[in-house]
Amino acid sequence: MIINFEKMEGLGNDFVIIDDRKGAISKDHDQEKNSFYAELAVKLCSRNFGIGADGIILLLESEKEDAGFRIFNSDGSEAQMCGNGMRCFAKYLFEKKIIDKKRFTVETLAGVVIPEVITNESGIVESIRVDMGIPAFEPDQSSFELSVNGQSFHLTAVSMGNPHAVIFVNNLMDTDVELHGRAIENHPKFPEKTNVEFIEMVNPSQMKMRVWERGAGETLACGTGACAALVAACINEKSERKAQIELKGGTLDIEWRASNNHIYKTGPARSVFTGNIEV
Numbered sequence: 182m183i184i185n186f187e188k189m190e191g192l193g194n195d196f197v198i199i200d201d202r203k204g205a206i207s208k209d210h211d212q213e214k215n216s217f218y219a220e221l222a223v224k225l226c227s228r229n230f231g232i233g234a235d236g237i238i239l240l241l242e243s244e245k246e247d248a249g250f251r252i253f254n255s256d257g258s259e260a261q262m263c264g265n266g267m268r269c270f271a272k273y274l275f276e277k278k279i280i281d282k283k284r285f286t287v288e289t290l291a292g293v294v295i296p297e298v299i300t301n302e303s304g305i306v307e308s309i310r311v312d313m314g315i316p317a318f319e320p321d322q323s324s325f326e327l328s329v330n331g332q333s334f335h336l337t338a339v340s341m342g343n344p345h346a347v348i349f350v351n352n353l354m355d356t357d358v359e360l361h362g363r364a365i366e367n368h369p370k371f372p373e374k375t376n377v378e379f380i381e382m383v384n385p386s387q388m389k390m391r392v393w394e395r396g397a398g399e400t401l402a403c404g405t406g407a408c409a410a411l412v413a414a415c416i417n418e419k420s421e422r423k424a425q426i427e428l429k430g431g432t433l434d435i436e437w438r439a440s441n442n443h444i445y446k447t448g449p450a451r452s453v454f455t456g457n458i459e460v
């Protein structure tokens with residue numbers, strides 16, 4: 182079967198976007214859809230034997246919203262939501278004229294999110310602002326100690342629909358993100374596993390972040406992780422409700438709006454190439 186796809190990236194977090202509305206690629210498979218998508222993700226995300234990406238994103242119909250969205254990590258696991266992927270998805274829908282409005286609703290496993298594409302005077306999408314919904318955390322017990330690799334980490338657990346463990350460090354460059362990220366991702370404390378963010382505060386409205394992603398390893402950026410990092414920094418009284426998050430792949434603007442408790446994430450997205458692949 183030939184699959185048409187769009188390869189996109191948001192701050193270097195990269196995805197293969199596939200239109201599977203009306204089961205365009207999945208209907209001819211007797212395989213159960215989830216396992217079909219999971220195997221496809223592993224195959225297409227391979228940087229040696231496939232296209233190469235941190236995940237695949239499926240465009241699906243939605244009964245109530247303007248579009249349906251599913252994301253599978255490069256290891257084949259499904260995530261509830263993806264912040265950088267959602268910006269890529271929104272740009273894809275708008276520029277392919279699949280949706281003819283700049284602000285629309287998307288159904289995800291984490292609930293409904295609302296992307297808005299921001300265009301220049303020539304109608305080119307310059308950035309995308311996403312209403313990521315309301316973060317979830319245990320008010321009085323979101324932060325706790327966890328020992329891994331003989332070290333004790335003080336972490337703050339925040340959900341953006343997908344799980345995040347946020348750790349504040351004095352120096353990111355001295356942090357072994359892979360060693361500790363992998364151990365925390367797979368710790369029994371997190372039955373669904375977790376994404377792990379390491380944060381170095383620059384000032385109350387600026388922080389540096391590296392991320393070990395569940396199901397993908399260290400990536401250049403993680404949008405839901407940047408949102409979780411801002412919430413954790415606010416909970417720990419280190420940050421204002423609006424901050425710039427500097428990631429390896431670039432910078433995201435995050436705001437946790439007091440008026441409605443929603444998180445807003447603004448950043449770029451880019452199409453790298455369009456292609457087709459036989460699977």
Ligand SMILES: N[C@H](CCC[C@H](N)C(=O)O)C(=O)O
Nearest residue numbers: 260263264265343403404405
């Ligand atoms: N690895 C994540 C999904 C991708 C999230 C990340 N790429 C983002 O931009 O939010 C998880 O399993 O929850």
